[in-house]
Amino acid sequence: MDYFASKQETLQKSIDWWNPGKTKQWQVDGVDVVIGKREGYYFYDVDGKKLMNAHLNGGTYNLGHRNPEVIAALVEGTNYFDIGNHHFPSTARAQLAEALAQCTPEGLKYTIFSSGGSEAIDVALKCARYATKRKKTISIKNGYHGHSGLAVSLGNERYSKPFLSEGDPNEFVHVPFNDLDAMERELAKGDVASVIIETIPATYGFPLPHANYLTSVKTLCERYGALYIADEVQTGLMRTGKLWGIEHYGVKPDILVTAKGLSGGIYPIAATVVNERAGGWMQEDGLAHISTFGGAELGCVVAMKVLEISQRPEVIKNVDYVARYLRTGLEQIQQRYPDFFVGIRQLGVVMGLEFNHPDGAKHVMSSLYKHGVWAIYSMLDTRVLQFKPGLLCDKAYCDELLEKCEAGIKEAAQLVKFGRY
Numbered sequence: 001m002d003y004f005a006s007k008q009e010t011l012q013k014s015i016d017w018w019n020p021g022k023t024k025q026w027q028v029d030g031v032d033v034v035i036g037k038r039e040g041y042y043f044y045d046v047d048g049k050k051l052m053n054a055h056l057n058g059g060t061y062n063l064g065h066r067n068p069e070v071i072a073a074l075v076e077g078t079n080y081f082d083i084g085n086h087h088f089p090s091t092a093r094a095q096l097a098e099a100l101a102q103c104t105p106e107g108l109k110y111t112i113f114s115s116g117g118s119e120a121i122d123v124a125l126k127c128a129r130y131a132t133k134r135k136k137t138i139s140i141k142n143g144y145h146g147h148s149g150l151a152v153s154l155g156n157e158r159y160s161k162p163f164l165s166e167g168d169p170n171e172f173v174h175v176p177f178n179d180l181d182a183m184e185r186e187l188a189k190g191d192v193a194s195v196i197i198e199t200i201p202a203t204y205g206f207p208l209p210h211a212n213y214l215t216s217v218k219t220l221c222e223r224y225g226a227l228y229i230a231d232e233v234q235t236g237l238m239r240t241g242k243l244w245g246i247e248h249y250g251v252k253p254d255i256l257v258t259a260k261g262l263s264g265g266i267y268p269i270a271a272t273v274v275n276e277r278a279g280g281w282m283q284e285d286g287l288a289h290i291s292t293f294g295g296a297e298l299g300c301v302v303a304m305k306v307l308e309i310s311q312r313p314e315v316i317k318n319v320d321y322v323a324r325y326l327r328t329g330l331e332q333i334q335q336r337y338p339d340f341f342v343g344i345r346q347l348g349v350v351m352g353l354e355f356n357h358p359d360g361a362k363h364v365m366s367s368l369y370k371h372g373v374w375a376i377y378s379m380l381d382t383r384v385l386q387f388k389p390g391l392l393c394d395k396a397y398c399d400e401l402l403e404k405c406e407a408g409i410k411e412a413a414q415l416v417k418f419g420r421y
Contacts, residue, residue, distance in 0.1 A: 007046050010034045030366035033374075038065035041390050041397060043374075052401055054368075054375040056388050058202065059234050062261040063309055064390055070264035070305050077301035084297035086290055092300035099307055100273050103243055105252045110279035112272045113295025117233045117259030118146025120270035121196070123289065124255045125150045127278040128194035128227040131254075138186050138195045138226075141174045142380045144203035145196060145231055154196060155203075156380055177201060178210045183217055187224040194255070195221055196229040199245035205384030206345040206352030214249040227254035227278060233270075237261040238310045238391055240348035241319050248347065254278055264306045269299030315391055322393045323348045329402035333409055340413040351387040352378065357416050361385040367415070368408035373401065 005013075011034065014023040026033070036046035041053050041064050053061060063070060077092075084090050097111040112127070114120040129135055139145065139154040146152065152160045153167030160166045173192075175182040186192060195217055200206050221228045230253035235245030237258065242248055244256065255278050259270030281288050309315060327346060330353070334341045343354030355361055361377035361384050368375055378384040389401065 005046075007034045010046070029362065031369050031374075033369075040064040040066075041393060049372070051369070051372055051374045052397075052404065054373055054387055054389055054401060056390060057265070058260050059237070059239055059388060060260045060263060061265040062237055062239065062391050063264055063306065064392060065265060067264060067266075067309075069309060070266050070302055073305040074266055074298060074302050077298050081297040081301060083293060084295070086292055086294065090295070090297055090300070092297040092304075093295045096271075096295075096300040096303050096307075099304060100258075100271055103307060103311065104256050104273050105244065105246065107252050107254075107275045108256055108273045109276050110274050110282060112274065112279070112289065112291075113300075114259070114270040114272065114291055115268050115293040115296070115299075116146075117257065117270050118148035118151045119291065119294065120233075120257045120259055120272045121145045121151040121154070121231065122148050123272040124196065124229045124257050124274075125194065126289065127255060127272065127274050127281070128229065130281045131227060131278045132193040132225060134191055134193035134226075135171050136173060136192045137171065138173045138175060138183065138192055140177045140197055140201060140204070142177075142204040143174070143198060143201050144380070145198065158380070177204070177207055178213050180213065180216050180220075184220050187220050187226055190224060192224065192226040194227040194229050196231055198231040198233070199235040199249070200240075200345075200347060200350055202234045202350075202386060203379050205354070205378035205381030206350060206386070208345055208347065209249065214246070214251050218251045218253070221254075229253060229255040229257065231257050233257060233259045235347075235350055237306065238315065238319055238348075239350050239388075241316070241323060242348075243311060245347065245350070261310075262303045262306055263299065264302045267296070267299040267302040268293070269296065269303050270294075271303075310391065318393075319348055319391050322389055322391075322398060325395065325398050326351070326389060326402065329398070330405070333402070333406045336406075337409055337413045340416060341409055345384070349389050349391065351389075353385040353387050355383050355385070355412075358383060360412070360416065363412040363416060364409055367412040368405065370411070371404045371408045373404045373408060 034046045037044040100111045112123050142156050144155040152165050153172045173186050218228045230246040232244050254275050256273045342356045345352035359382045362382050365377050
């Protein structure tokens, strides 16, 4: 493989053979990047431009790019493991499943492994349907849970409509976030298998749950016989200051989904952790669901190391420090540009920066890129920038990030003010 192909050659091949629309759109948005070297919370364009990673591919790089401890665990694992065989019991899978049962909310027991988050969401819906003998799922309007067969029908039609996958309204219902009345109206019909909520909906721009909203939804699920699925793909693994974002709200879900960061950014793996009722099908027919690459043994080795690092006391303390330090710095920037930079949505190092312009976050993204920071706008609310620093950032990194963020926000604010966007 030619690791050193020119940028222009790579871009042209991407247009010709990979994804023409996505490749061209990034050029339009001013993000002219082909990733080359990467380490820690930085990555480099193949032409040498250095970028601070404040998106982390949705939390995939919580522990940084090419984290040395994660790589060491993978390399050691290759002395013994490969992908493994999904038909047979596995030391690596058994140990990771036990670890997940021990560190997830009370009542969760079995783990079904997948190769990615969308697949893991599909598994969660299947388990809920098995347990309740119902098909309908309630999700949030403008939510996002992935692109696979069932998962794509849960989200905004932007992702489902092109593939004629909007979903039968008798199976997929969408209600507004934070609207308990709308949630109860649907649950009261008595035909709902599950409610699935991303604890803080990322693609929707990180709106925070109202006080008691999630606990009330769980209570309603219990009243009307539905299961509660916590989508922790982006809010899990210590990003909120607790291992699982749902812990902040005192909810004990029936099913919890984790992915992205579980991989350490090194080996794809995802997990659906279920209670005994939702996992009962495995007592009846353990072959009813299979995944060749789900729970690949090398992925399990990596995930064990990710869980261990993420739960270290010094890491938990650092997440709290980074969250408070960056919040203070961002508030100071906000005070200097109050007419443009109007809000900070935050829980831990899950942050959404809100701008007073319909495409404000798109413009800030482009300006930040010029100044050496990569952060992406929320696809379903382009006023909000997804801002996701890592768990292991130090003060020097935070200071550099704040300095560059102020430069980028200042530039975007001026361009918007004078109508140059």
